[in-house]
Amino acid sequence: MKADVRGHLYALENESIHVLREVAAQFERPVLLFSGGKDSIVVAWLARKAFHPAPIPFPLLHIDTGHNFAETISFRDEYVKLLGCDLRVALVQDSIDQGRVVEETGPLASRNALQTVTLLDGLRDLKADAAIGGARRDEEKARAKERMFSHRDRFGQWDPKNQRPELWSLYNGRKIQGEHFRVFPISNWTEMDIWQYIALEEIPMPSLYFAHEREVFVRDGIHLAKTDFMSLVEGEELERKVVRFRTIGDATCTGAVLSTASTIDDIILETAAARLTERGGRSDDKRSEAAMEDRKKAGYF
Amino acid sequence: MADSTASANAYAGMDLLRIATAGSVDDGKSTLIGRLLYDTKSIFEDQMEQIEGASRRLGEVGVNLALLTDGLRAEREQKITIDVAYRYFATPRRKFILADTPGHVQYTRNMVTGASTADVAIVLLDARKGVLTQSRRHSFIASLLGIPHIVVAVNKMDLVDWSEDVFRTIVADYTAFASKLTVADITFVPMSALEGDNVVTSSTRMPWYQGGPLLHMLESISPGRRRNTIDARFPVQYVVRPNQSFRGYAGTLASGSLRVGDEVLSLPSGVSSNIKSIETFDGTRDEALAGDAVVLTLTSEIDVSRGDMIVRRKNVPTVSDKFDAYICWMNEAPLEVGRSYVLLHTSREVQAFVERIEYKVDIDTLHREPADTLGVNEIGRVELVTAKPLSFDSYRVNSATGSFVLIDAATNVTVGAGMIRGETNPLEQDERPKASPNVTWDGWNITRAEREQAQGHAAGVVWLTGLSGAGKSTIAREVERRLFAEGYRTMLLDGDQLRHGLNGDLGFSPADRAENVRRVGAVAQLFYEAGHIVLCTFVSPFRRDRDAVRALFPEGRFAEVHVDAPLDVLTSRDVKGLYRKQAAGSDVGLSGVSTPYEAPAKAELTLDTAALSVEDAVAQVLAMVRERSPKGSITGG
Numbered sequence: 039m040k041a042d043v044r045g046h047l048y049a050l051e052n053e054s055i056h057v058l059r060e061v062a063a064q065f066e067r068p069v070l071l072f073s074g075g076k077d078s079i080v081v082a083w084l085a086r087k088a089f090h091p092a093p094i095p096f097p098l099l100h101i102d103t104g105h106n107f108a109e110t111i112s113f114r115d116e117y118v119k120l121l122g123c124d125l126r127v128a129l130v131q132d133s134i135d136q137g138r139v140v141e142e143t144g145p146l147a148s149r150n151a152l153q154t155v156t157l158l159d160g161l162r163d164l165k166a167d168a169a170i171g172g173a174r175r176d177e178e179k180a181r182a183k184e185r186m187f188s189h190r191d192r193f194g195q196w197d198p199k200n201q202r203p204e205l206w207s208l209y210n211g212r213k214i215q216g217e218h219f220r221v222f223p224i225s226n227w228t229e230m231d232i233w234q235y236i237a238l239e240e241i242p243m244p245s246l247y248f249a250h251e252r253e254v255f256v257r258d259g260i261h262l263a264k265t266d267f268m269s270l271v272e273g274e275e276l277e278r279k280v281v282r283f284r285t286i287g288d289a290t291c292t293g294a295v296l297s298t299a300s301t302i303d304d305i306i307l308e309t310a311a312a313r314l315t316e317r318g319g320r321s322d323d324k325r326s327e328a329a330m331e332d333r334k335k336a337g338y339f
Numbered sequence: 340m341a342d343s344t345a346s347a348n349a350y351a352g353m354d355l356l357r358i359a360t361a362g363s364v365d366d367g368k369s370t371l372i373g374r375l376l377y378d379t380k381s382i383f384e385d386q387m388e389q390i391e392g393a394s395r396r397l398g399e400v401g402v403n404l405a406l407l408t409d410g411l412r413a414e415r416e417q418k419i420t421i422d423v424a425y426r427y428f429a430t431p432r433r434k435f436i437l438a439d440t441p442g443h444v445q446y447t448r449n450m451v452t453g454a455s456t457a458d459v460a461i462v463l464l465d466a467r468k469g470v471l472t473q474s475r476r477h478s479f480i481a482s483l484l485g486i487p488h489i490v491v492a493v494n495k496m497d498l499v500d501w502s503e504d505v506f507r508t509i510v511a512d513y514t515a516f517a518s519k520l521t522v523a524d525i526t527f528v529p530m531s532a533l534e535g536d537n538v539v540t541s542s543t544r545m546p547w548y549q550g551g552p553l554l555h556m557l558e559s560i561s562p563g564r565r566r567n568t569i570d571a572r573f574p575v576q577y578v579v580r581p582n583q584s585f586r587g588y589a590g591t592l593a594s595g596s597l598r599v600g601d602e603v604l605s606l607p608s609g610v611s612s613n614i615k616s617i618e619t620f621d622g623t624r625d626e627a628l629a630g631d632a633v634v635l636t637l638t639s640e641i642d643v644s645r646g647d648m649i650v651r652r653k654n655v656p657t658v659s660d661k662f663d664a665y666i667c668w669m670n671e672a673p674l675e676v677g678r679s680y681v682l683l684h685t686s687r688e689v690q691a692f693v694e695r696i697e698y699k700v701d702i703d704t705l706h707r708e709p710a711d712t713l714g715v716n717e718i719g720r721v722e723l724v725t726a727k728p729l730s731f732d733s734y735r736v737n738s739a740t741g742s743f744v745l746i747d748a749a750t751n752v753t754v755g756a757g758m759i760r761g762e763t764n765p766l767e768q769d770e771r772p773k774a775s776p777n778v779t780w781d782g783w784n785i786t787r788a789e790r791e792q793a794q795g796h797a798a799g800v801v802w803l804t805g806l807s808g809a810g811k812s813t814i815a816r817e818v819e820r821r822l823f824a825e826g827y828r829t830m831l832l833d834g835d836q837l838r839h840g841l842n843g844d845l846g847f848s849p850a851d852r853a854e855n856v857r858r859v860g861a862v863a864q865l866f867y868e869a870g871h872i873v874l875c876t877f878v879s880p881f882r883r884d885r886d887a888v889r890a891l892f893p894e895g896r897f898a899e900v901h902v903d904a905p906l907d908v909l910t911s912r913d914v915k916g917l918y919r920k921q922a923a924g925s926d927v928g929l930s931g932v933s934t935p936y937e938a939p940a941k942a943e944l945t946l947d948t949a950a951l952s953v954e955d956a957v958a959q960v961l962a963m964v965r966e967r968s969p970k971g972s973i974t975g976g
């Protein structure tokens with residue numbers, strides 16, 4: 039960030055860069071989990087800054103459910119080219135083909151839960167000892183107590199009762215063979231901070247974040263996009279609406295919001311006035327109040 | 340993206356403040372936080388629906404705001420918080436990060452964790468119960484961890500009929516206890532978290548209280564005050580080496596500032612070099628300030644790697660393998676004297692062991708007790724020995740280079756948090772009493788708080804800066820005369836007068852000017868601690884020197900007054916004949932003419948003496964002093 043901007047975004051940027059450098063120094067084979075959503079776009083952006091003028095010293099890893107919006111993949115490939123970094127892709131389809139997981143069936147099927155296995159397999163294949171993620175503590179209650187350096191046992195599990203104390207800016211990344219860490223450099227950012235930073239830095243964004251017309255249907259009170267991977271159940275109906283996405287993930291469970299926000303500024307205004315959390319639009323979170331906590335314990339990022 | 344600049348500028352001016360709260364079950368801490376989040380509109384409808392549902396299931400009447408902040412399911416079931424949880428809220432001026440910690444003695448380690456990065460601690464207490472053991476514990480931890488500001492939130496005022504007497508008694512009790520601590524700034528606010536009085540909006544039910552709501556206080560505290568801006572310390576995190584011709588050292592400047600060209604040393608090797616460039620992705624810079632994450636390059640190829648520290652040649656930390664520290668123990672398995680632990684300090688990891696435990700502190704009574712070990716949640720003073728020397732400062736002076744954690748090498752778990760006092764002094768050791776009944780944290784015999792209470796007004800420092808002839812002395816002399824007549828304790832420190840005595844050995848080079856101002860700051864601090872309103876009139880041309888003095892005083896106790904007039908007006912006044920001499924060709928080192936003068940960027944008051952009469956200028960300063968240190972004031976603010 040320019041030296042004359044010394045506000046909260048600058049403080050957050052410095053903190054995140056510090057954490058990213060600690061990862062590069064303390065771990066042998068870190069990877070950056072890249073979903074194509076705004077949070078991981080920002081983390082990758084920060085990683086480029088942290089090691090400048092050298093390239094990012096670790097690869098990006100995309101866990102691809104195969105259920106993507108086409109825009110996500112084309113944006114991903116362009117962005118990776120812009121940053122000049124190394125991208126690896128792990129396919130959920132491969133996990134299915136190898137019999138590692140069994141695909142849910144029926145119209146409500148989602149590949150979201152299967153990702154965990156593909157992720158753990160992907161990390162093992164890369165011999166990764168640290169996986170950098172774009173999770174933020176403001177996203178969800180269970181995350182409010184997550185550490186920047188979050189220890190995972192050999193099964194990739196998180197033990198919320200037994201986290202290491204984290205003081206000052208001292209990060210303990212010591213582990214035994216086979217264990218690994220999840221690292222969250224933007225823990226202290228809020229959704230608003232992310233958008234303000236994107237505006238200030240002029241970071242490119244996938245078009246899905248901006249208002250566009252698309253065929254959607256309503257399920258559990260959430261607008262889902264029409265895709266090839268989902269079929270409608272009784273009572274559901276396709277409509278053309280002007281929408282945008284507040285998070286980008288698996289196309290089968292990421293809800294769109296009705297919105298006409300077509301610039302970053304519009305989005306910032308909309309975020310300031312928003313009445314729902316961004317995860318409020320994720321149908322997988324709605325399954326139970328403690329849904330996120332259960333998934334995290336199992337290794338979801 | 341040109342259309343984004345308008346709003347981009349709006350939030351570029353926001354800053355960041357870190358808060359720690361602690362409170363026991365039923366004090367109303369979660370309600371207070373829920374209220375802060377709710378009233379600053381940081382809660383969304385879906386979160387609201389969730390807690391409405393949860394409230395119903397728990398059989399509560401109405402919505403329990405406290406449920407917003409209880410994180411994990413087990414905790415929700417037991418209705419207690421047991422880990423540090425981080426909350427976020429913002430106002431148009433500031434973003435807040437709040438570390439929310441439980442207050443029971445068995446969670447001391449969580450409080451220490453939350454306090455380690457905080458700019459301000461909110462100590463919550465119940466108006467009906469007054470100052471309890473746990474309030475003292477929270478305050479002690481805030482003091483030990485070097486938090487510069489405490490806000491004492493006297494909650495549940497609705498339950499004591501909004502009584503001013505109750506509030507005043509609590510303020511007096513707390514102030515008496517706090518004299519044992521070294522917290523620079525303590526303020527009090529009477530509130531009802533439940534009903535929202537004095538949390539985000541001012542209460543109409545306590546007209547006797549004028550201090551404004553809690554959020555207002557949180558908005559006006561200046562952040563980053565615990566950052567040392569004097570001593571340049573750059574722990575090297577990572578070596579950036581994209582090709583043969585570039586070798587850079589990545590790190591975050593922990594304190595002080597560094598400029599291109601500065602003569603530096605790498606520690607512990609002691610090899611010297613100069614800063615060649617300061618690199619960032621957004622371009623090279625002339626200067627890096629504390630907190631900046633940058634890459635440094637040096638003019639010579641010297642051997643620097645992770646764990647080394649780059650410092651100014653003329654301002655070095657202590658380099659030693661033996662030191663004295665406070666430790667908070669965080670693990671169920673107690674500290675073992677003589678056992679090897681891994682010590683993590685800045686970017687350095689070394690083997691270390693505790694040679695002996697001097698004493699442990701009963702954190703409820705502040706008594707020292709002899710000890711052979713420290714159990715979980717216990718705090719003690721110890722002597723440590725490391726396998727290789729560390730470069731450190733005392734935690735009080737520099738929390739970034741004075742803090743460390745201990746890690747159990749077998750389990751890799753973080754087991755202790757440490758704050759360095761200083762190098763172990765073998766001579767001192769034998770003289771030290773082994774266990775004295777009361778720990779007083781380097782306090783004065785009679786504290787400032789007691790003096791202020793007795794004299795009926797708060798102490799404060801007014802620093803008048805400006806060019807020679809601008810009117811500093813004239814204004815200050817009249818202001819002091821008036822304050823004195825009103826019954827204030829006052830003292831006036833004047834440049835010329837101090838240069839005849841204490842500062843007689845100093846000239847007018849930038850280094851001597853800096854030393855001049857430093858000494859004046861120290862003298863002002865003595866009078867301040869003695870309860871005076873201290874008026875200081877010094878040209879003090881360099882911003883950095885003035886900021887160093889400002890950093891000696893709590894927020895709200897130091898005011899900078901820029902006495903300003905255009906150069907032609909000064910030249911025509913020329914009471915001391917300096918402008919004439921300068922014009923006649925003899926270089927008298929006249930600030931603003933032959934040497935630089937850096938005007939204050941954020942003076943509390945600016946007086947244009949070309950436009951104002953002396954009387955009007957004096958009236959403005961007086962008004963400011965009366966507002967900041969009103970006669971009969973009781974709060975520490």
Ligand SMILES: Nc1nc2c(ncn2[C@@H]2O[C@H](COP(=O)(O)OP(=O)(O)O)[C@@H](O)[C@H]2O)c(=O)[nH]1
Nearest residue numbers: 806807808809810811812813948951952953956
């Ligand atoms: N008109 C006017 N003159 C002032 C004011 N303050 C000071 N002066 C005059 O400016 C001259 C310099 O004041 P002095 O206090 O000696 O300046 P110092 O040495 O910089 O502190 C004196 O003659 C004052 O009477 C003011 O507010 N208005």
